[in-house]
Amino acid sequence: MQHTSHLLMIQPVHFSFNAETAVNNSFQNKSDQSNVQEKARQEFEQFISILRAHDIDVTVVEDTPDPHTPDSIFPNNWISFHEDGSICLYPMFATNRRLERKPSVLNSIQEKFLIVHTNDFTSNEKNELFLEGTGSMVLDREKKIAYACLSPRTNTQVFNEFCNTMQYKGVSFVAVDAAGAPIYHTNVMMCVADDYVVICLDSIKDSNEQQLVKQSIINSGKIIVEIDFNQMNHFAGNMLQVHNTRGEKFLVMSSQAFHALTPKQIETITAFNKIIHSDITTIETNGGGSARCMMAEIFLPLK
Incomplete structure (x- = not known):
């Protein structure tokens, strides 16, 4: 199945601007707010409330103050969970983000879900080769296609290793x-749902590569909802399709992303599923990530 009703989210305790990640994250800007952690916590709690009000199951794990992990609110970069009971651990660009791989998170997951195998790609860090989970890759889980825009955080060799594994x-x-x-x-310019793909095709400058991506989407039986650079800059590509306990489908995004969409785009998306959005402006500004980055989908079997 492309989407799940189970999500992992990490409650921040020391959320802040991370200078280590800002070197190659143009979406990240240090704000002048003096209460960034407090505002981020409020936005996080409101987001959780909205998801749970729609009967979406959220496993919340509170981060630990030590070691200091300012980006722990974005767990989908270091771990992914799969239907066969496997998990994947990923090599991270920023050294302080590698500290997010805390046993407390996996312990909380194992209380509810069955983990039968671990695919550990983190040894690539010693060679400065990175692949930051479902940030670096956008997965078409049904069609078994992994899309990846290459960058300092998304290495071809590790990407191929994931695909082969x-x-x-x-x-x-x-x-x-x-x-x-x-x-x-990749997940700031592209979102794969069950029947459609939201994507900023203008960001793929090579015409052959752009055609390759378009053809792959068409061949997978999905329609393309194209967004422009301005919409991408407002996180309109950073979305995640989920369903609730009753099987109702939703596309989850930030309020900034929602307000960047045109009425026609909203009409196209809502023909397939409802939209859920929440204001997470502080998190987006200082963290350079949005709603999709905050949610790690859990496809593991329930215990």
């Missing part, structure tokens, strides 16, 4: 922002 077909390309800089994570 998990038996995915890899579709890699180069995507840039409006200024021509590499886009740091």
